[in-house]
Structures are given as structure tokens and as C-alpha cells.
Amino acid sequence: MTSDFIVVANRLPVDRVQSGDQVEWKPSPGGLVTALKPVLQSREGAWVGWPGCIDEVNVSEMPSVKEAGVRMLPVNLDAGDHELFYEGFSNATLWPLYHDLIVSPNFNKAFWERYREVNQRFAEAVADEAAEGATVWVQDYQLHLVPGELRSKRPDLCIGFFLHIPFPAPELFRQLPWRREILRGTLGADVVGFHTADGAINFLDTLQALGEDVSYLHAEGEHTFVRGARLPQPGDIVGTVRVEDHDGTTREVKVGVFPISIDAAHVNTTAMSPEVMARTEKLRTQLGNPKLLLAGVDRMDYTKGITHRLETLEDLLDSGELQAQDVVMVQVATPSRERLEDYQRVREEVERIVSRINGNHGSLGRPVVHYTHAGLPFEDITALYSAADILLVTALKDGMNLVAKEYVACHSDGSGALVLSEFTGAATQLTQAYLCNPHDPESTAAAVLHAVNDDPNSRRQRMLNMWEQVRAHDVNRWAESFLRQLQKVDNS
Ligand code: ADQ
Numbered sequence: 001m002t003s004d005f006i007v008v009a010n011r012l013p014v015d016r017v018q019s020g021d022q023v024e025w026k027p028s029p030g031g032l033v034t035a036l037k038p039v040l041q042s043r044e045g046a047w048v049g050w051p052g053c054i055d056e057v058n059v060s061e062m063p064s065v066k067e068a069g070v071r072m073l074p075v076n077l078d079a080g081d082h083e084l085f086y087e088g089f090s091n092a093t094l095w096p097l098y099h100d101l102i103v104s105p106n107f108n109k110a111f112w113e114r115y116r117e118v119n120q121r122f123a124e125a126v127a128d129e130a131a132e133g134a135t136v137w138v139q140d141y142q143l144h145l146v147p148g149e150l151r152s153k154r155p156d157l158c159i160g161f162f163l164h165i166p167f168p169a170p171e172l173f174r175q176l177p178w179r180r181e182i183l184r185g186t187l188g189a190d191v192v193g194f195h196t197a198d199g200a201i202n203f204l205d206t207l208q209a210l211g212e213d214v215s216y217l218h219a220e221g222e223h224t225f226v227r228g229a230r231l232p233q234p235g236d237i238v239g240t241v242r243v244e245d246h247d248g249t250t251r252e253v254k255v256g257v258f259p260i261s262i263d264a265a266h267v268n269t270t271a272m273s274p275e276v277m278a279r280t281e282k283l284r285t286q287l288g289n290p291k292l293l294l295a296g297v298d299r300m301d302y303t304k305g306i307t308h309r310l311e312t313l314e315d316l317l318d319s320g321e322l323q324a325q326d327v328v329m330v331q332v333a334t335p336s337r338e339r340l341e342d343y344q345r346v347r348e349e350v351e352r353i354v355s356r357i358n359g360n361h362g363s364l365g366r367p368v369v370h371y372t373h374a375g376l377p378f379e380d381i382t383a384l385y386s387a388a389d390i391l392l393v394t395a396l397k398d399g400m401n402l403v404a405k406e407y408v409a410c411h412s413d414g415s416g417a418l419v420l421s422e423f424t425g426a427a428t429q430l431t432q433a434y435l436c437n438p439h440d441p442e443s444t445a446a447a448v449l450h451a452v453n454d455d456p457n458s459r460r461q462r463m464l465n466m467w468e469q470v471r472a473h474d475v476n477r478w479a480e481s482f483l484r485q486l487q488k489v490d491n492s
Contacts, residue, residue, distance in 0.1 A: 003071070004131050005043040007036055008122055008146060009139035010086070012049040012072050014063060025063040032139070034263045035475040037069055039483065043135075046071040048125050054079050075125050077118065084114035090142045091337050097176060098141065098165050099303045099397040103342045105175070112178050116145060119185070123149030130157055135486060138189065140164045145181065147188030152246055160486045161189035162258065165399040166425070167199040170206040183207060187243045190251070190489040193258040193482050195400045195425035200238040200255050213242040232257045234473060235481035258482045259429055262405045264474040271382045271410035279383035287387075288366065290328040292452065295388035297381060297403050298395075300333040300373060302346040305394035305421060305438040310353040310369070312394070312444040317361045317368070321449060324361040324368050330384060334375040347373065385410040390417045390451050393424060394438040400425035404433070405470050412467045414460035417451035419444070429469055432462040 013033035014025045027033070039045060051057045051074045062072040077086065088111035097105040123146045126136055137160045138146045147159045173179060183206065186192055194200045201216075208214040216239040232238050237256040244250050270276055287293060294313065298304040313329055316322040333350065337343045351371070358367040376384075385391065391407040401424040408418060408430065420426060420433035427435055434454075436447035451459065 002131060003044050003046040003129050004134050005039060005045040006048055006126055006130055006134060006136045007040065007045070007139065008048040008126050008136060008143060010050055010090070010142040012047055012051050012062075012074065013070070014051070014068055014072060016051055016053050016057075023061070025068065027063075027068055032475070033070065034266065035479040036137075038476075039479065040070050044131070046073050046129055048073045048075060048122065048129065050075055050077050054082055073125060073129060075122050081114060081118050084111050085118040086142070087337065087340055089115035092340060092342075093176075094141045094144075095165070095303075096342075097172060098168050100166075100168060100172065102302050102396050107175075107177050109177075116181075119143060119145035120149055122146050123153065126150060127153040130154060132156055133158070133491070135483075136160070137162065137482070137486070145185035148185035149188065151188035155245070155247075156491060158486055158489050158491055159189045160191045160193065160482060161186055162193040162482060163199065163399070164195070164260065166196075166397055167194055167202045167206075169202050170209045173202070173206050174209065179206075180210065183210065183212075187212075187241060187253050189253060190491070191254045191256065191482070191485045193256050193485075195257070195259045196428050197232045197238060197257050199399075199425075200232070200257050204239045204241070204255055207241055215240055215242075234259050234477070235484070237485065254485060256482075256485060258478055259425060259473065260400050260402070260478045261470065261473050261475045262402050262409060263476075264405070264409045264470050267382065267406050267409035268412050268471075270379065271386050272412075276379050276383050276386065279379065280386040283383050283387045287328045287330070287370065291326040292322070292328070293387055293389050294327065294329040294392055294448075295384055295390070296329070296331040296333075296392050296394075297384065297407075298333055299336040300343065300347050300350070301336055302342055303395055303397050305396045306331065306333060307346065307349050307353055308396070308438045308441070309392045309394040309444065310350065310357065312392075312441055312448065313369070314353065314357050314360075315441055316445055316448065317357065321445070322452075327368060329369045330388070331369060331371045332376055332381070332384065333371070333373050335373060381406070382410055385416075388416065390419055390448065392448070393418065393420045393426070394436065394444055395421045395424050396438055398424040398426070402426075404430060408463065408466045408470045411463050412471075414464045414467075416463055417454070417459055418463070418466065419447045419451055429473065430466050432465045432469075434462075 015028045017024045047070050056076050057074045065071050092106040096103045133156050135158045147161050204214050237254045239255045241253045354369045354371045357369050362368045385407045393404045404426040418433040421438045434447040434451045437443040
């Protein structure tokens with residue numbers, strides 16, 4: 001029992017790179033680890049998570065604090081855990097259910113049972129590590145049961161839970177056969193956080209529908225939250241839930257809105273560095289210096305609406321509203337969850353549309369769409385953001401979407417334009433984007449044409465306003481606002 005502050009997430013923020021017999025660990029520089037490093041370092045901190053491989057890894061094999069900047073504690077998953085807990089319950093049940101059933105969730109008892117077991121394992125690892133009265137911050141949908149498990153093992157802990165993906169409307173969530181267990185597990189936390197007010201309210205409404213004692217702090221009348229009456233601000237608590245623990249004691253759980261963000265200064269500095277600026281120039285030249293460069297950057301996931309945006313481009317080319325000789329689009333899609341059928345299907349569909357557009361509108365040596373199914377180094381991603389005249393974020397549903405914020409951070413000079421789906425958490429903050437409904441092809445086409453034809457001053461002002469928003473609400477502010485709420489809790 002040594003750590004005063006523990007982050008627990010499905011993945012550790014390091015990648016294991018094996019070349020021959022040599023194993024090396026590389027820190028994976030995500031926003032989350034950047035934001036949490038100062039807290040982890042200033043309080044005896046640790047990060048508990050899966051090291052990303054199915055071989056058994058010992059603590060002694062993990063990179064030292066000096067190398068990784070953070071103390072890493074591995075929770076091992078075997079091939080069966082990976083299939084049933086990670087690919088199964090996390091990504092074939094909860095992921096589609098929480099993203100409004102874009103594909104059908106697989107309700108499978110074997111998935112659920114393994115999810116429960118693996119969550120118990122994560123909770124045990126944390127319970128063994130946490131010092132008396134420590135703060136534990138549990139991340140995301142893979143670990144819904146960890147707060148509840150921890151609460152029963154270690155009532156002295158102060159526990160936070162943050163969901164990185166949307167929380168669906170009660171009518172959808174209630175389909176889940178294990179809905180009560182998931183809710184009860186989550187309510188083991190003292191503070192439960194969502195990106196948006198809709199997520200927080202959906203969670204509270206679901207609890208109320210299932211008979212929990214819920215009160216909404218910004219209520220106009222008892223138990224009614226008037227949506228839009230007063231938009232909750234980042235860091236606001238939207239409601240509380242009174243819960244009774246196994247030992248008969250009652251507690252209050254606070255439910256709040258904490259929109260995540262990026263390390264805006266770091267992304268901006270990267271984009272402005274001479275190396276990345278040179279790469280940006282080179283990229284535009286390689287692409288033939290088109291009049292209009294469009295870009296899409298995503299994980300290959302059916303929630304991201306990649307096929308929808310490609311079809312919009314195709315419509316605009318077919319109708320002659322955009323001319324093939326003027327336009328180039330770059331679509332970069334990182335491989336993701338490749339063993340799942342729905343992911344294979346979306347990849348095939350994306351590739352079919354790309355080749356149809358190039359077949360109909362490209363010419364030899366001059367494709368309209370440049371597509372790669374690969375993860376790129378962050379410097380290349382920032383060069384692409386900087387080069388692109390318009391970034392297309394057309395997610396059908398997305399908790400936040402950090403890509404939109406990264407793009408804005410690369411355009412602090414007011415260049416560029418962002419076409420952004422209304423169904424992203426980012427749209428609640430980046431209200432100056434050219435917003436679209438990706439389910440409606442005409443709406444997306446209109447947003448693209450608006451961005452192209454807008455008065456340059458108005459377009460510039462939109463981007464400058466969004467940069468102000470992203471700069472002021474960076475990932476540090478997100479972490480601080482959540483931890484501030486958690487620090488107010490006293491379980492002693
Ligand atoms: P994701 O669904 O993974 O995250 P997003 O927020 O857009 O989506 O983050 C993707 C990250 O991956 C970005 O930092 C981006 O730069 C990087 N990336 C994307 N494509 C890449 C490529 N081809 N090569 C290299 N890097 C690439 C989940 C939720 C989101 C929520 C985040 C954080 O689904 O809604 O915003 O968590 O809470």
C-alpha cells in the first residue's frame with residue numbers, strides 16, 4: 001500500500017515494442033498521461049492498466065519511473081480475456097450500445113462474465129496498491145465495475161469515474177441485460193464525469209427510471225431538468241444520487257460535466273516547429289498544390305462516419321459543385337479492433353468508396369482521394385492538419401473527438417476551416433465550426449460548401465474564436481476540474 005493517487009485505465013500509457021529478443025517500452029504520449037503526470041508525480045502516484053500484450057508481464061519488467069515518468073503497474077490479460085472482455089463486452093456490447101446502436105450490440109453472457117472477472121482483477125490490483133485514504137481515478141467503459149468493487153474492498157478510498165464515450169438515452173441503455181450491475185458498479189464512485197450535459201443527464205434519467213433516488217441540482221422543479229434552460233458549464237455538477245452501500249451506509253454521488261481536451265500548447269508548438277512546417281509544405285507539394293485540400297483523420301471505426309464524408313465528397317464531385325481538378329482529399333485511418341466483423345465491414349466499405357471516387361473522378365497519377373490505413377507519427381498528423389484547408393469530422397456519434405481540437409490548435413493563425421458533426425461532444429464547445437448532420441448528406445455538403453465559399457474574414461474569425469476556446473480549455477483544465485470535485489469528498 002504505497003500510492004496516494006492512482007489512475008486506472010484499460011491501457012497503460014506505454015507501448016511494448018519487440019524487436020527479435022529485445023523488448024523495449026516506449027511511452028505513448030497521449031493527452032491523458034500528459035495531463036495527469038504532474039498530479040501523479042506530485043503525489044506518490046501510479047498508473048494501473050493492461051500493458052497491451054497477451055504475454056504475462058511482471059512489475060519488474062515495466063519501465064522505471066525515470067524512463068516512463070510514472071510508476072506503471074500491469075494487469076495482465078490472456079487471449080481469452082482479450083477476446084471476451086476487451087473485444088467482446090467492451091467493444092461488441094457496450095461500444096455499439098453507447099453509440100446509439102449504429103451497429104447492433106452483442107448481448108452475450110460469456111462476454112459479461114469475463115468482463116466482471118477482469119474488472120475484479122483491476123480492482124484487486126488497485127486495492128493492493130492504494131495507500132489509506134488514497135484517490136483513485138477510474139477511466140472509461142471497460143472498467144464500469146471497478147468503482148463498486150473498490151468501494152466494497154476499500155471504503156476509505158476517494159473514487160472518481162470518467163466515461164470517455166457518450167452515455168446513451170435511457171430507452172437504449174435499458175436494453176442491456178446487466179444494466180443494474182453496470183450502474184451499481186459505477187455508483188461506487190464519489191464523482192462520475194461525462195464530456196457533455198447530455199451524457200450526465202442521460203445517466204441521471206436512467207438511474208431515476210430504474211428507481212434510484214436522484215436529484216438534479218439545476219432543476220426548474222423537483223426531479224425535472226429542463227434541457228437547455230441553463231447550459232451546465234465545464235466542471236459543473238448536474239445532479240446527485242443518494243446510494244446505499246452494502247454495509248447500510250448512505251452516500252452521495254455527484255454527477256458532472258467535464259469536457260476533455262488536448263495539450264493545446266504542445267500541439268500548437270509542434271505545428272509551428274520548423275520541422276513540421278517544412279513537412280507541411282512538402283505534403284502540399286507532393287499532393288500537387290491543390291486549390292482545396294480536405295482531410296479526415298480517424299481510428300477506423302463505424303462511429304466516425306468516414307463513409308458518410310466520402311459519399312458527400314462524391315456527391316459534390318458528381319454534381320459539379322466541386323471540380324476534381326481543384327480538390328484533393330487525404331483520409332488517414334488508424335487500424336482498430338480489426339478482428340471484429342463490424343470493423344472489417346467498415347474498412348471494406350471505405351475502400352470501396354475511395355476506389356469508386358478515384359475511378360470516376362481521378363486520373364492516372366492524380367487520384368482525388370489519398371487514403372492510408374495506418375497510424376502516423378504525431379508530427380505527420382500535425383503536418384496534415386496544418387496543410388488541410390478543411391478538416392472533416394463527420395462522426396455519427398462521438399464522446400468528444402480530440403481530432404477536431406487538434407486541428408484547431410494547428411490553426412492558431414486563423415487559417416483553415418472545421419466541418420464538424422453535431423453528434424460529437426466537441427460540437428458543444430466548438431460552436432463556431434461549420435456544423436453538420438452527417439446522417440443527412442445535404443447537410444454535410446452544405447457545410448463543406450459554406451466553409452469553401454464563406455467570406456474569408458468570417459472564416460478566419462471562426463477559427464480564431466475556436467482556438468481561444470481550445471487554448472483556454474485544455475486538458476490540464478479538464479483534469480483539474482475533475483480532481484477539484486473529487487477533493488471535496490471526505491470518506492474518512
Ligand atoms: P477516440 O475514439 O480514439 O477516443 P479521438 O478523441 O478523436 O477518438 O482521439 C483520437 C486520437 O488518435 C487523436 O489524438 C488523434 O491524433 C489520434 N489519431 C487518429 N488517427 C490517427 C492516425 N491515423 N495516426 C496517428 N494518430 C491518429 C475516445 C472517444 C472520443 C474522446 C476520446 C478522449 O471515442 O470521443 O474524445 O476518447 O476522451
